[in-house]
Structures are given as C-alpha cells and as structure tokens.
Amino acid sequence: MEGWIVLGLILIVITYFFGRIGFAVEEDKERSEYAKTNAAIDKAIDAEDSKTRNLLIKTLMKMGCRSEENKETGRIRFIYQGEYFSIDAEDESPFITVWDTYWARVSLENLDINKLKDAINETNISMRPTIFYSIEKEESEVCLHCKYTMPFIIGIPDINNYLQANLNNFFIAHECLKVEFKNLGEKDVQQNIKGRTIIKGFNIK
Structure with missing residues (x-):
C-alpha cells in the first residue's frame, strides 16, 4: 500500500x-x-x-514653426523669422525645395533690367539659394524670389539646426543682392528692397 x-x-x-x-x-x-x-x-x-514630409513637419514643429499644407500645390507653408516660406517635399524623394517668393517688389519705372540681371547673377555665384525675378505688368513691378533644393533625410545630424541654417541663408542672399545693387549704382532700387537682418531665435505669427 x-x-x-x-x-x-x-x-x-x-x-x-x-x-x-x-x-x-x-x-x-x-x-x-x-x-x-x-x-x-x-x-x-x-x-x-x-518619410520626407513627416520628417519635415516634425522638424518644423521642433523649431517652433507652425506649418500648413497648401491644398492647391501640396507645398508646406510656414513662417520663419517673419518671412513666409513654402517647401516642396515628396516622400519618394530625399530632397526638398525651399521657396521664398515675393520677398521684395521693386518699381519698374526707374529700373534697369540689365543691371538687375547682373546683380542677381553676381549674388547667385556665391549664395546657395538661387535668386530670380518675375514681372507683374499690371502693377509695373519686378518681384524677387529665392529657391534652394537640399537633401533632407533622417540620417542628417542635428537636422533642426541644419534646416534653420539653410533658411538663414535666404536672408543672407537678400542682403547680398542689396550690396550688389549698390555696387552697380542702383541706390534707389537698393533702398526699395526691404531690409532684413538675421535674428537669433524664432518669430512666429
């Protein structure tokens, strides 16, 4: 048992x-x-x-810039240092194109277009953003614009400062063009281009 x-x-x-x-x-x-x-x-x-668009929106948010999508163009719009910028960003591409449009308007009345072209060409030699212009015939004005295409991927170190530095280059290009106008003797035109200074920090509206 x-x-x-x-x-x-x-x-x-x-x-x-x-x-x-x-x-x-x-x-x-x-x-x-x-x-x-x-x-x-x-x-x-x-x-x-x-993804490029999500990375861009997230980066802008960290920089303190509120962004919105332009429904017509798909571009991402935001304000940095008081200036309106737009960015083309596609998930299929590791590059973005930054646009700073209509940042200055100059009257056509006393403007020598050839001198304008010379000033723009000289500025574009040394600046990363490319400056170009369009003519508004009804307003009799020349409108100045800038654009710059740059890599934008997750692996870029300190991507916030990277984007900020490239945006600051647009303001440097503005000032450089004003100097070129002055060198060409276009003092009146130089005074009509709105002045900009590079400000530390962010200015959001």
Whole structure:
C-alpha cells in the first residue's frame, strides 16, 4: 500500500514539474511574440517618421514653426523669422525645395533690367539659394524670389539646426543682392528692397 502511495506522489511531482516547464515555455513564447509585435510597431512608426514630409513637419514643429499644407500645390507653408516660406517635399524623394517668393517688389519705372540681371547673377555665384525675378505688368513691378533644393533625410545630424541654417541663408542672399545693387549704382532700387537682418531665435505669427 505504501508503495502505491509513494508512486502516486512521484507521479504528482512529475506532472507538476512538466506542467511548470510547459507553462514557462508558453510564457516565453508569449513574451517573444509580444516583443516581435512591439518591434514591428516601432519599425512602422520609424518608417512613417522617416518619410520626407513627416520628417519635415516634425522638424518644423521642433523649431517652433507652425506649418500648413497648401491644398492647391501640396507645398508646406510656414513662417520663419517673419518671412513666409513654402517647401516642396515628396516622400519618394530625399530632397526638398525651399521657396521664398515675393520677398521684395521693386518699381519698374526707374529700373534697369540689365543691371538687375547682373546683380542677381553676381549674388547667385556665391549664395546657395538661387535668386530670380518675375514681372507683374499690371502693377509695373519686378518681384524677387529665392529657391534652394537640399537633401533632407533622417540620417542628417542635428537636422533642426541644419534646416534653420539653410533658411538663414535666404536672408543672407537678400542682403547680398542689396550690396550688389549698390555696387552697380542702383541706390534707389537698393533702398526699395526691404531690409532684413538675421535674428537669433524664432518669430512666429
């Protein structure tokens, strides 16, 4: 009789032992599946954040610039240092194009277009943003614009300062053009181009 009792106890212990092993295996399996799910979610989030448009919007937000999408052009618009900028950003491309349009208007009355072209050409030699102009015949004005295409990917170190530095280059180009006008003797035109200074920090409207 005692032998049967001992045998029964042994069987209970064995059953409990293997039951615990099975439970541990299932628990490890659940943890593994949970970890895989979390990793998949993190990977998906990282992939979304890495997309050019999302990365740009997130970067502008960190810079303190509120942005909005132009429904007609799809460009992302925002204000930096009191200036309106627009950016073309496509998820399929690692490059963005920054636009600073209509940053100055100059009357055509006393303007020598050839001198304007010369001043713009001289400025574009040394500046990253490209300056160009359009003519508004009804208003009899020349409108000045800038654009710059640059890489914009998740791997760029300190991407906030990278974008800020490139935006500041637009203001430097403005000032450089004013200097070129002055060198060409176009003092009246130089005075009509609105003055800009590079301000530390951000000015949001």
